[in-house]
Amino acid sequence: MGHAGLVLSYDASRLARNNSDWHQLLQLCSMFSVLIADSERLYDPGLYHDRLLLGLSGIMSEAELHQIRMRLHTGERQKAARGELRIPLPAGLIYAPAGGIMLNPDAQIQERISLVFDSFMRLGSAKAVVRYLRRADLALPVRPLRGPAPHEIDWRDATDGRVRNILKNPAYAGAYVYGRRCAAPERRSEGVKNPTRAVPREQWEVCIQNAHPAYISWETHMAISDTLADNVGNFKAGHRGMPRKGKALLQGIAMCGSCGRRMALNYSGPDSTHPVYRCRSERATCTGQYCQEVRAPRVEAEVERQLLAALAPDRLAITLATLDAIDADIHGLERQWTLKRERAEYECERARRQYDAVEPENRLVARSLEATWESKLRDVEKIEQDYRRWKKEQTTALSADDRARIAAFGIDLPDLWQRIENSQRKAMLRLVIDKVILDQRRAKGMVWIRIVWQTGAATEHWVMRKTQSYAESAHADVLEQRIREFNGAGMMDARIADALNAEGLRNSLGGMFDHNTVHLLRRRWNIPTVKINGVEHNPLRWSDGSYSIQGAALALGxxxxTVFKWLKRGKLHGRQLAKGQPWQVDLTDRQIEALTAPKQCMRRSRKTAS
Structure with missing residues (x-):
């Protein structure tokens, strides 16, 4: 500052293309009396007319730059609208020499891209595809836009991002798309110079379907995009999420039959292991009260039973389709390994030819080519070892006799259902069932289930649920009627419990009845006991002169x-009107005297015995 007197430029307005920067320069020059000169004249920013002229010149320069940018972008969009703008292509596609887009002629690249799509259609998850490729040690082709070799095919390990880029790229569906991403300056941060964000499909500027050869159809691409979006566990967006390892079978597909919202999943109990489906409508309505919650075990048992019953007629077809899928998977992986070995052998042979083509005296070049050839030889050896290890790990292919024997009996679906993991059960369920609607408010003590199948058909079912009170039980009226009938027949509580269990009736928690439960229910419904003394304590003597257990014990001392033992041995005689009724013991005065009379014990002395 203070050491400059003149700023020279060919055109003063070219010093800055931004008004804020331009006026900052004018302010500094004005403060320190610095002149600005171009090819036409000198300007003094401290003078009114020069300052005005320089300001207008900066405004026009900025407008000119903006107009140039608009023209360039308009031309780019018009060219893209005709499908003629050359945009970066993924690894599976290239620009043909004569113009247009074609599939990459490399067979290995084509097979690997097709394998990604086939695996996703079978597994239903991008992460599952990544695990599948990594287990098989299969890399993915990538065309980097930057780096030491831009736009050249490079083989890299499978990752979630690379698999998703393949699955979500509409170019593989034969579509020419422009405007998939746009600038997002609000995301600018340290290390991110030009951030962008994805644009929704309906807002793409250009989308020309069937513009070039494709790996999949447009309909398949749409289905894959919907599946990827649905796999995200976004409850607010209504996504089902991927099947996970939790116990809840209806995770993501349970719907509320009262308000129609998707039901959330909670785990209750001391160990948080009991799934409960809960409708959280209070968050949407701000009422503070949830709509309903349904406990999972009985509902899931009914859905499971309906699923296995629906699949039972087609178990032979399922068996054959499974065997064919296993064979196709093994053959597909075998094909991938064949192409991988061919590429390694080709690169090794190419390195050998390069080494043979150089003059032996040129050791600077020969030494480098020799190292390259040795590296390719080691790569071939490593790939062969990996291939042999993979072959050893693969399941032996079934023979024709084995296939015929398995097909004759089919898959034991109930046994298979118990053997597979929870995530596999859920994936299997979603292949057949679209959603399950639950409502426990339609009937007391019952849960209404509506199963919507993937075919569009729907079936309705009812299951009894656990209740905290018999007032909510579905069979409370029937239960009360049967207890009154059994009680009227003179049956005690234990016998009533056995009779209720034999008829298939269950308590409010779904368990078996016992005499304590029957006793509580009688008291709840004011049903008198059939005992001859009611609820009073047994008297010492009954009205007919017989003794109670307590009276007999007191009379005999x-x-x-001991009274019970004597009754069992027949030393005393008594009777019960029914099992559980008080005993009536028959005792006369002579019996009492005989049983209470002292007995003389004659013991022989030891001297006499010897």
Whole structure:
């Protein structure tokens, strides 16, 4: 500052293309009395007319730059609208020499891209495809836009991002698309110079379908995009999410039969292992009260039973389709390994030819080519070792006799269902069932289930649910009627419990009845006991002159347990009107005297015995 007197330029307006920068320069020059000169004249920013002229010149320069940018972008969009703008292509496509787009002529690249799509259609998840490719040690072709070799095919390990780029790229569906991403300056941060964000499909500027050869159809691309979006566990967006390892069978497909919203999944219990489907409509309505919650075990058992019953008629077809899928998978991987070995052998042979073509005296070049050839030889050896290890790990292909024997009996679906993991059960369920609608408010003590199948058909079912009170039980009226009938027939609580269990009735928690439960229910419904003394304590003597257990024990000077033993041995005689009724013991005065009379014990002395 203070050491400059003149700023020279060919055109003063070219010093800055931005008004803020331009006026900052004018302000500095004005403060320190610095002149600005171009090819026409000198300007003093401190003078009014020169300052005005320089300001107008900067405005026109900025407008000119903006107009140039608009013209360039308009021309780019018009060229893209005709499908003529050359945009970067993924690894599976190239620009033909005569113009247009064609599939990459490399057979290995074509097979690998097709394998990604086939694997996703079978597995249903991008991460599952990544695990599948990594287990088979299969890399993916990538065409980097930057780096030491831009736009050249490079083989890299499978990752979630690379698999998703292949699955979500509309170019593989034969579509020419312009405007998939746009600038996002609000995401600018350190290390990110030009951030962008994805544009929704309906907002793409240009989308020309069937513009060039494709790996998949447009309909398949749309289905893959929908599946990827649905795999995201976004509850607010209504996505089902990927089947996970939790116990809940209806995760992501349970719908509320009351309000129609998707039901969330919670785990209750001391160990948080009991799934519960809950409708969280209070978050949308701000009422503070949830709509309903349904416990999973009985509902899932019914859905599971309906699923296996629906698949039972087609188990032979399922068996044959499974065997064909296994064979196709093994043959597909075998093909990938064949192409991988061919590429390694080709590169090794190419390195050998390059080494043979150089003059032996030129050791500077020969030494480098020799190292390259040795590296390719080691790559071939490593790939052969990996191939042999992969072959050893693969399941032996089934013979024709094995296939015939398995097809004759079919897959035991119930046994298979118990053997597979929870995530596999859920994936299998979603192949057949679209959603399950639940409502436990339609009937007391019951859950209404509506199963919507993938075919569009729907079936309705009812299951009894656990209740906290018999007032909510579905069979409370029937239960009360049967207990009154059994009680009227003179049956005690234990016998009533056995009779209820034999008829298939269950308590509010779904368990078996016992005499304590029946006793509580009688008290709840004011059903009197059939005991001859009601609820009072047993008297010492009954009205007919017989003794109770307590009265007999007092009269004989023994304990209640001894009275029971004597009744069992026949030393005393008594009777019960029914099992569970009080005992009526028959005792006369002579029997009492005989049983209470002291007995003389004659013991021989040891001297006499010897």
């Amino acid at each position: 023994i304990t209640d347990q």
